[in-house]
Amino acid sequence: MSNDPVPPTPARRGLLIILSSPSGAGKTTLARRLMAWDPGLRFSVSATTRPPRAGEVEGREYFFRDRAAFMAMVAAGQMLEHAEVFGELYGSPALPVEEATLAGRDVLFDVDWQGGQQIRNSMLGKHTLSIFILPPSIPELERRLRARGQDSDAVIAARMRKSRDEISHWPEYDYVLVNDDLDRTEKKLKTIVSAERMRISQQPGLVEVVRHLNREFEARQ
Numbered sequence: 001m002s003n004d005p006v007p008p009t010p011a012r013r014g015l016l017i018i019l020s021s022p023s024g025a026g027k028t029t030l031a032r033r034l035m036a037w038d039p040g041l042r043f044s045v046s047a048t049t050r051p052p053r054a055g056e057v058e059g060r061e062y063f064f065r066d067r068a069a070f071m072a073m074v075a076a077g078q079m080l081e082h083a084e085v086f087g088e089l090y091g092s093p094a095l096p097v098e099e100a101t102l103a104g105r106d107v108l109f110d111v112d113w114q115g116g117q118q119i120r121n122s123m124l125g126k127h128t129l130s131i132f133i134l135p136p137s138i139p140e141l142e143r144r145l146r147a148r149g150q151d152s153d154a155v156i157a158a159r160m161r162k163s164r165d166e167i168s169h170w171p172e173y174d175y176v177l178v179n180d181d182l183d184r185t186e187k188k189l190k191t192i193v194s195a196e197r198m199r200i201s202q203q204p205g206l207v208e209v210v211r212h213l214n215r216e217f218e219a220r221q
């Protein structure tokens, strides 16, 4: 048995980690904490036609594009997925995702339910992990949107109206977290990601480990 030719060990393909929630539930905050925890994780920076908020930096939070430039990227097949949310276009550029996952790095997406569906059904969507974040209550969701202090009353009202529709898609996700206490939710999120990385499908090197153990058994005989 120890003379068997060693099968080629397939390299690990990175996971596509999808985070969705109604606006204000806390996914941007949680995504930042996950990125700080694991510097190997790559954040998928989306393109959007929405104007930048105070403090947002081109290429860090988003690539800010006008409609024509955005649609040109779509027409050129450069988007892994794209959708209209709150009257603006949002999309995930495909190339950085392809490069990162080929190199074995996991990629984190902050996208709405439409993006989640399209990513799962895409060419790169074989290994996805999707997590939906719920707010503890609707008044608390509104409080958080206001506390963020970034949006006008009209924008907040539009986001609140849309949140029911977004929430209705929770059963499409692998995991659901209620983001009541931020630190506790962060811990749960990290637990989910850690466990997912230990799946057999995520550890192609296991073939070699077990082969080695078998060689050691044989050496004892």
Ligand SMILES: Nc1nc2c(ncn2[C@@H]2O[C@H](COP(=O)(O)OP(=O)(O)O)[C@@H](O)[C@H]2O)c(=O)[nH]1
Binding pocket: 020, 021, 022, 023, 024, 028, 046, 047, 050, 081, 082, 083, 085, 090, 091, 092, 110, 111, 112, 114, 115, 116
């Ligand atoms: N489908 C899709 N949705 C996105 C993308 N980027 C962001 N979104 C979603 O668009 C919505 C609005 O995002 P944003 O304007 O940053 O507002 P916020 O989530 O309320 O802070 C959120 O549900 C995001 O998850 C993307 O590339 N594709």
Ligand SMILES: Nc1ncnc2c1ncn2[C@@H]1O[C@H](COP(=O)(O)OP(=O)(O)O)[C@@H](O)[C@H]1O
Binding pocket: 021, 022, 023, 024, 025, 026, 027, 028, 029, 030, 144, 145, 147, 148, 179, 180, 181, 182, 183, 185
């Ligand atoms: N568990 C929590 N408890 C209280 N405030 C929170 C919690 N999670 C996030 N927040 C706050 O709520 C606001 C909205 O969070 P954000 O991450 O921007 O949401 P989203 O990206 O889902 O729109 C922010 O001011 C953030 O600091």
